[in-house]
Amino acid sequence: MIQRRSLSLAVLALSGAAILAGPALAQNLDAIKTRQELMKDNGKAAKEAGAILKGEAEFSADKATEIFTRMHDIAVKFGDHFPEDSKTGGDTEAAPAIWEKPAEFEAALVKYQDDTQAAIDAAPQDVDAFKQAFGQVAQNCKGCHEDFRIDKD
Numbered sequence: 001m002i003q004r005r006s007l008s009l010a011v012l013a014l015s016g017a018a019i020l021a022g023p024a025l026a027q028n029l030d031a032i033k034t035r036q037e038l039m040k041d042n043g044k045a046a047k048e049a050g051a052i053l054k055g056e057a058e059f060s061a062d063k064a065t066e067i068f069t070r071m072h073d074i075a076v077k078f079g080d081h082f083p084e085d086s087k088t089g090g091d092t093e094a095a096p097a098i099w100e101k102p103a104e105f106e107a108a109l110v111k112y113q114d115d116t117q118a119a120i121d122a123a124p125q126d127v128d129a130f131k132q133a134f135g136q137v138a139q140n141c142k143g144c145h146e147d148f149r150i151d152k153d
């Protein structure tokens, strides 16, 4: 008897929690936040590359590798944060095309992974070589944003 009562109380508590969690479940804010943080880091890495190209920061082969490695890690992780329940909310700029054309989005991710890996492998030793390698990588930003990001700024 006692057992059954505590069970129904537990069920009641659970359904209450489910009602409260409802809107949060419909918008997976954690996934949105995580992927936006990854892209912010991507933006930072690109800025550091830009500073080197403008002569505002010093080039080193180690720094070049670090920038491309950071970008490659982001390219590998980014695609894991687009569950169905994260299409809207949290100021996301993710375009519906991500879920409507998953094969194309996957291809854009793989291209970004491949191009950042190629830049790591190229291991540029001077600013000219760095400029060339970064140029290849940076085409991915524009390409993917055109198709898969709604820029709200």
Ligand code: HEC
Pocket (backbone or CB within 6 Å): 032, 035, 036, 037, 039, 040, 042, 043, 046, 071, 091, 092, 093, 094, 095, 105, 108, 109, 112, 137, 138, 140, 141, 142, 144, 145, 148, 149
């Ligand atoms: C494979 C696709 C893809 C590639 C490649 C890509 N991005 Fe993005 N980027 C996105 C998407 C999608 C968003 C929107 C994410 C969201 O708001 O949920 C985004 C958002 C951003 C943001 C805004 C982050 C925020 O919320 O503040 C910045 C900055 C950014 N990208 C920079 C870059 C740079 C720089 C590169 C290239 C070095 C790049 N991106 C390459 C898909 C991509």
